[in-house]
Amino acid sequence: MTGKFELILQKDKIGVGKRKQSVARVFLVPGEGxxxxxxxxxxxxxxxxxxxxxxxxxxxxxxxxxxxxxxxxLVNGGGLTGQAESIQLGLARLLCKMEPQNRALLKPYGFLTRDARIKERKKYGLRKARKAPQYSKR
Structure with a gap:
């Protein structure tokens, strides 16, 4: 491993973001964007x-x-929307870890808020979490 990936192995330079099923590990490397x-x-x-x-x-x-x-x-799980939002959260957390004064700038935009909504579990007697079988009166 050479170049950019040597910098990645440092634990203090990682931001972890989660959204639904996706988990993103974000690293910042000096570069051109x-x-x-x-x-x-x-x-x-x-x-x-x-x-x-x-x-x-x-x-x-x-x-x-x-x-x-x-x-x-490095991201895994979920779809593209969840992955993109988990990358955004991980990046914002990493920027706050690097410079604590960034927190005050990012917080009002909601970049540091973890969206806790996840898929609801399936219940017995139902087809999905809330979808019931078709009711027939006769």
């Missing part, structure tokens, strides 16, 4: 969806750091 998700360019991984990309870049744009760092992410 690229996203690498699971060793694939971020634009390609997120299927060139501008909404996902702007959501990920939002914490860095607020702090005006978008061209100073490359974002390296």
């Amino acid at each position: 690229k996203i690498i998700i699971n060793k694939v360019p971020g634009e390609k991984y997120l299927q060139y969806n501008t909404t996902y990309l702007t959501n990920i870049w939002a914490p860095l744009k607020i702090l005006k750091l978008e061209n100073q760092y490359d974002i390296v992410v």
Whole structure:
């Protein structure tokens, strides 16, 4: 392992974000503003969806750091929306860990709030969590 990935192995430079089933481990590397998700360019991984990309870049744009760092992410589980939101949370947490005064700037935008909604469990006698079998009177 050489270059960027040596910096990744330091535990204090990691931000973990979770959303639904997805877990993202985010690393910031000095660079020119690229996203690498699971060793694939971020634009390609997120299927060139501008909404996902702007959501990920939002914490860095607020702090005006978008061209100073490359974002390296290891993410698994869930779909693309959950993964993008977990990357955003992990990035915001990492920025707060690096500079504690960033917390006051990111908190009003809701970047540090974990969305706790998860899938509800299936109940017996039902088809899904709340979907009941069709009722027939006769």
